[in-house]
Amino acid sequence: MTSARKDPVKLRISDVARHAGVSAATVSRVMNGNPSVDPALAERVQAAAAELGYSASPLARSLALGKTQTVAVLVPDLGNPTFQATLRMFSRTAAGDGYHVLVADSAEVAGDEAALALQARRRTDGILLVAPRMPDDELAALLPQLSPVVLVNRPAGLGAPVVAADYAEGIRQLIAHLRELGHRRILYLAGVTGSASHARRLAAIADARHAHPELEILEAACGTGFADGAAAADEVTRSGATAVLAYNDLVAMGLLSALHERGVTVPADVSVVGFDDIPFAPYTTPPLTTVAVPAEEMGALAWTALRRLLDTQEEAAPVVLAPALALRGSTAAPPRR
Amino acid sequence: MTSARKDPVKLRISDVARHAGVSAATVSRVMNGNPSVDPALAERVQAAAAELGYSASPLARSLALGKTQTVAVLVPDLGNPTFQATLRMFSRTAAGDGYHVLVADSAEVAGDEAALALQARRRTDGILLVAPRMPDDELAALLPQLSPVVLVNRPAGLGAPVVAADYAEGIRQLIAHLRELGHRRILYLAGVTGSASHARRLAAIADARHAHPELEILEAACGTGFADGAAAADEVTRSGATAVLAYNDLVAMGLLSALHERGVTVPADVSVVGFDDIPFAPYTTPPLTTVAVPAEEMGALAWTALRRLLDTQEEAAPVVLAPALALRGSTAAPPRR
DNA sequence: CTGTTAGCGCTTTCAT
DNA sequence: ATGAAAGCGCTAACAG
Numbered sequence: 039m040t041s042a043r044k045d046p047v048k049l050r051i052s053d054v055a056r057h058a059g060v061s062a063a064t065v066s067r068v069m070n071g072n073p074s075v076d077p078a079l080a081e082r083v084q085a086a087a088a089e090l091g092y093s094a095s096p097l098a099r100s101l102a103l104g105k106t107q108t109v110a111v112l113v114p115d116l117g118n119p120t121f122q123a124t125l126r127m128f129s130r131t132a133a134g135d136g137y138h139v140l141v142a143d144s145a146e147v148a149g150d151e152a153a154l155a156l157q158a159r160r161r162t163d164g165i166l167l168v169a170p171r172m173p174d175d176e177l178a179a180l181l182p183q184l185s186p187v188v189l190v191n192r193p194a195g196l197g198a199p200v201v202a203a204d205y206a207e208g209i210r211q212l213i214a215h216l217r218e219l220g221h222r223r224i225l226y227l228a229g230v231t232g233s234a235s236h237a238r239r240l241a242a243i244a245d246a247r248h249a250h251p252e253l254e255i256l257e258a259a260c261g262t263g264f265a266d267g268a269a270a271a272d273e274v275t276r277s278g279a280t281a282v283l284a285y286n287d288l289v290a291m292g293l294l295s296a297l298h299e300r301g302v303t304v305p306a307d308v309s310v311v312g313f314d315d316i317p318f319a320p321y322t323t324p325p326l327t328t329v330a331v332p333a334e335e336m337g338a339l340a341w342t343a344l345r346r347l348l349d350t351q352e353e354a355a356p357v358v359l360a361p362a363l364a365l366r367g368s369t370a371a372p373p374r375r
Numbered sequence: 376m377t378s379a380r381k382d383p384v385k386l387r388i389s390d391v392a393r394h395a396g397v398s399a400a401t402v403s404r405v406m407n408g409n410p411s412v413d414p415a416l417a418e419r420v421q422a423a424a425a426e427l428g429y430s431a432s433p434l435a436r437s438l439a440l441g442k443t444q445t446v447a448v449l450v451p452d453l454g455n456p457t458f459q460a461t462l463r464m465f466s467r468t469a470a471g472d473g474y475h476v477l478v479a480d481s482a483e484v485a486g487d488e489a490a491l492a493l494q495a496r497r498r499t500d501g502i503l504l505v506a507p508r509m510p511d512d513e514l515a516a517l518l519p520q521l522s523p524v525v526l527v528n529r530p531a532g533l534g535a536p537v538v539a540a541d542y543a544e545g546i547r548q549l550i551a552h553l554r555e556l557g558h559r560r561i562l563y564l565a566g567v568t569g570s571a572s573h574a575r576r577l578a579a580i581a582d583a584r585h586a587h588p589e590l591e592i593l594e595a596a597c598g599t600g601f602a603d604g605a606a607a608a609d610e611v612t613r614s615g616a617t618a619v620l621a622y623n624d625l626v627a628m629g630l631l632s633a634l635h636e637r638g639v640t641v642p643a644d645v646s647v648v649g650f651d652d653i654p655f656a657p658y659t660t661p662p663l664t665t666v667a668v669p670a671e672e673m674g675a676l677a678w679t680a681l682r683r684l685l686d687t688q689e690e691a692a693p694v695v696l697a698p699a700l701a702l703r704g705s706t707a708a709p710p711r712r
Numbered sequence: 713c714t715g716t717t718a719g720c721g722c723t724t725t726c727a728t
Numbered sequence: 729a730t731g732a733a734a735g736c737g738c739t740a741a742c743a744g
Contacts, residue, residue, distance in 0.1 A: 050737060061715045066739055076713060096498045097443065098737035101434050101720050108477070108498065116463040117654075119456075126453040129480055138498060140445070140477050143466055161433045161445065161475060264654065291658050317454075317601065318655040321628050323662075387721060398731045403723055413729060435721035438736050716743080727732080 049092045058086035069094055108138040109344060110158035110165040112151065114230075116143045118262070119316040120286070120333045121168050124190060127337030128166060135345060137163075146262065148172045148232060152180050159184050164344050166190065167198075171233055186347035188340050192234045194356035199343040201336045201357045205235045205313075206242035208329040208361040212283055212311050213246045213253070215327070215363060220371045221281040221309060222252055227260040227270050227293070229285030236285075260285055267292025271300060280308055280372035287312035287319050287328055294322055294368065305370035315364050324367030331361050386429045395423035406431055445475040446681060447495035447502040449488065451567075453480045455599070456653040457623070457670045458505050461527060464674030465503060472682060474500075483599065485509045485569060489517050496521050501681050503527065504535075508567055523684035525677050529571045531693035536680040538673045538694045542572045542650075545666040545698040546579035549620055549648050550590070552664070552700060557708045558618040558646065559589055564597040564607050564630070566622030573622075597622055604629025608637060617645055617709035624649035624656050624665055631659055631705065642707035652701050661704030668698050 051069075055062045060083060067075050068083040075083075087093075100106040109132060113121040129139045142158045144151045148171035159165045164186040170177060174196065181187055181197040194200040216224055226243060230236055243255050258273045260266050267289035274282055274293065284290035290312030297304055304310050304324060312319060315330035336359065343354040388406075392399045397420060404412050405420040412420075424430075437443040446469060450458040466476045479495045481488045485508035496502045501523040507514060511533065518524055518534040531537040553561055563580060565573055580592050595610045597603050604626035611619055611630065621627035627649030634641055641647050641661060649656060652667035673696065680691040 051739095052737085062738080063716080063740080064714060067714085070739085074713060079713085093497070095737055097434070097438050098720090099739075101438050101722095102737080102739045104720070106434065106498075116459060116466060122453060122459055126480065129453060129478060130482065133479070138477055138479070138495065140475055141466060142475070143463065143470070145467065158475065160430070161443075291655070295658060318628070318658065321632060321655065321660065322658045323660040325660075388723095389721085399722080400724080400731060400733095401729090404730090407723085411729060416729080432721055435736090436723080438738095439721080439723045441736070714744085716741105718739100718741080720739090721736105723734105723736090725732105725734080728730085 049090055051092075051094065054083065054087050054090055054092045057090060058083045066094075105163050106138075106161065107136060108140055108162045109348075110140040110142060110155075110162040111168060112142045112144060112155050112158060112165065112170065113168045114144050114146045114171055115262075116141070118288070119318070120314045120331065123316075123333035124168055124337035124340065127334040128341050129337075131338045131341040132345075135341075144171070146171065146230070152176065155180065155184055159187075164188075164348055166340050166344060167192070168340075169233065169235065171230055173232060174234070186344065186351070188343045188347065188354075190336055190340050193238075194358075199347065199354040199356065201339045201343060202359070203235075203331040203333075203336065204358050204360050205238040206245075208313060208331070209239045209242035209283070210246065211361070211363045212313075212329055213243070213250075213255075215365070215369065216281045216283075216309060216311070217246075217250060217253060219281075219309065219369060222372070223254045223256070223277075223279045224281045224283060225256045225258060225274060225277045225279035226283045227267070227274075227285050227289055228257055229260055229262040229266075229289065231259060260289055262286065263288050264292035264295075267294075268296035271296035271302075274308065275300070275302060281369070282308065282310050284310060284312050287314045287316045287326060290326055290328065290368070291318070291322050294324075294326070298323070304368050307373055309369040309372070311369060315361075319364065320366065322368070326364075327366045327369040328364050329361040330364050332359050335359065386427055388429075388431065391420065391424050391427055391429045394427060395420045403431075442500050443475075443498065444473060445477055445499045446685075447477045447479060447492075447499040448505060449479045449481060449492050449495060449502065449507065450505045451481050451483045451508055452599075453478070455625070456655070457651045457668065460653075460670035461505055461674035461677065464671040465678050466674075468675045468678040469682075472678075481508070483508065483567070485567075489513065492517065492521055496524075501525075501685055503677050503681060504529070505677075506570065506572065508570055510569060511571065523681060523688070525680045525684065525691075527673055527677050530575075531695075536684065536691040536693065538676045538680060539696070540572075540668040540673065541695050541697050542575040543579035543582075545650060545668070546576045546620070547583065548698070548700045549650075549666055550580070550583045550592075552702070552706065553618045553620075553646060553648070554583075554587060554590060556618075556646065556706060559709075560591045560593070560614075560616045561618045561620055562593045562595060562611060562614045562616035563620045564604070564611075564622050564626055565594055566597055566599040566603075566626060568596060597626055599623065600625050601629035601632075604631075605633035608633035608639075611645065612637065612639060618706070619645065619647050621647060621649050624651045624653045624663060627663055627665070627705070628655070628659050631661075631663070635660070642705050644710055646706040646709070648706060652698075656701065657703065659705070663701075664703045664706040665701050666698040667701050669696050672696065
């Protein structure tokens with residue numbers, strides 16, 4: 039508009055070399071803190087670089103070094119608070135170690151995951167798969183091609199370090215809580231039915247049925263977001279269940295809202311529990327009883343595991359974090375018939 | 376563990392060339408769909424590539440082509456729902472165009488933004504600055520070095536395309552709403568006082584004071600998250616204000632919660648309004664009256680603007696989106712003295 | 713210690 | 729239509 043501002047010319051290492059009267063190799067050494075350079079010369083090079091405002095092209099360095107100082111993260115949905123928390127801490131801790139983060143969002147389409155992961159991985163040094171939706175066998179087959187890779191919320195033994203929350207334990211706690219309250223007919227709103235955590239929840243549910251034959255635990259398909267929870271409201275009332283186990287807090291919140299619209303009171307008419315304990319769980323009406331998954335800690339641990347792989351190719355032992363019950367206002371004894 | 380699985384050897388273009396009995400240049404042409412290759416030969420090369428499972432190194436391509444097919448996004452906090460929404464749509468639309476996204480989180484530290492942006496930008500073809508916290512002059516000075524760059528939620532005219540929400544208009548609507556309800560003493564809980572949106576809110580507040588001399592609008596420093604809102608509860612009660620204008624929904628929610636703990640009833644004792652209309656706003660107790668910022672749309676528009684810059688170096692005209700008042704339960708007439 | 717010489721893997725003139 | 733060769737910008741092995 040006003041003045042034709044010139045783009046700052048891109049400097050090559052040879053420019054600095056010429057300016058300092060040395061070879062490119064020397065500049066490279068200096069820039070990388072290689073001690074085998076005469077201090078006086080090094081200073082001269084530093085000065086030249088500073089004066090010119092030079093810094094090496096990460097791209098060229100990456101090609102020459104065979105590493106990018108960048109790692110990828112694949113999440114099913116950037117809009118999901120749980121993944122966000124994990125991504126956030128992963129990204130911050132990685133940044134602390136000088137690594138950059140490339141994100142990819144599969145939009146909950148399991149079929150796209152492999153291609154996205156492969157693509158992202160090729161531009162980076164390693165990849166974190168957060169709660170991938172694809173089946174175990176497919177994942178196991180994919181892992182070698184992605185290595186170094188770490189997994190969040192998938193079972194260990196697939197061929198990569200794992201950081202996971204103990205979903206079965208979470209379900210156990212939730213069911214115990216509901217049972218103690220007196221609930222006998224409970225509805226589980228399944229989210230991603232193909233997901234690994236779904237499978238583990240189901241296992242925990244089966245255990246509960248075994249341990250407590252008086253419990254009737256129903257299942258209904260559902261999605262993973264607000265809308266899915268809201269859409270399940272009719273199913274809930276129809277089921278005659280006195281308590282519902284939502285796939286996650288988002289589903290629970292959507293359900294809470296739809297139930298309220300229908301004049302169904304929580305927890306007087308029906309109890310609702312979520313899963314994850316996202317930051318907003320305490321602020322719903324009523325505040326949501328749920329189980330807290332340490333998503334941030336998982337992000338940090340995932341970085342630790344990946345870093346380990348990157349540095350020493352040692353595969354960190356699986357980490358399974360126990361969730362903690364967060365008792366709030368959305369659960370109570372079932373209504374008297 | 377079980378079998379010493381070999382890493383799939385990394386294939387170079389020359390491997391494919393040899394396998395197909397052609398030169399690397401030809402393989403390159405075929406891989407890039409260059410029509411000047413004999414169809415028969417092309418097919419032979421395709422076959423060779425497919426058989427070997429070859430795909431070009433993005434790194435080497437990037438270096439040779441001078442572009443990475445990757446763009447950077449800098450956000451103040453990956454944990455903030457508004458930025459998430461913007462990032463999510465930006466990332467998805469960019470992915471739709473075959474671009475990858477590198478994220479950087481400045482952790483709300485304005486002083487780190489320039490360095491982070493510069494770093495991220497160097498590994499990518501362009502960058503999106505979401506609500507950067509640094510002052511205007513600093514930003515204006517930085518922009519040329521980041522180009523191509525687009526800005527979210529900063530004023531236009533700094534030297535980059537802008538996609539922004541009309542914060543002043545939002546504040547105006549909120550104040551009008553409160554005034555009509557009968558409030559005369561309102562407290563504004565300022566978030567990031569250096570931020571551009573803060574400045575625009577202040578301007579709108581000044582206008583309101585002018586237009587409605589009967590209004591007394593107080594200000595108090597505050598942060599940007601739950602905890603900050605909660606911490607402001609005492610300040611709120613002390614102020615004697617009958618309504619509070621929170622910096623954003625997070626602050627409003629934190630305040631709601633702290634007020635509740637102190638036995639202050641919203642909206643009977645005091646009205647509270649937020650800003651942004653994050654997905655959780657309808658689920659607070661009481662549901663939060665706020666103003667809806669179309670964060671997702673902004674993300675999509677931001678990509679459009681950046682893409683335009685990348686493709687044609689044309690600077691898209693500034694886009695300013697008007698927020699819409701979302702009337703819910705956290706506002707009512709002030710209590711009678 | 714420092715410079716010279718090869719690459720890293722791909723694209724792209726420039727010839728043929 | 730195809731290949732040879734130069735180059736993207738940097739690092740590292742190899743000589744001095």
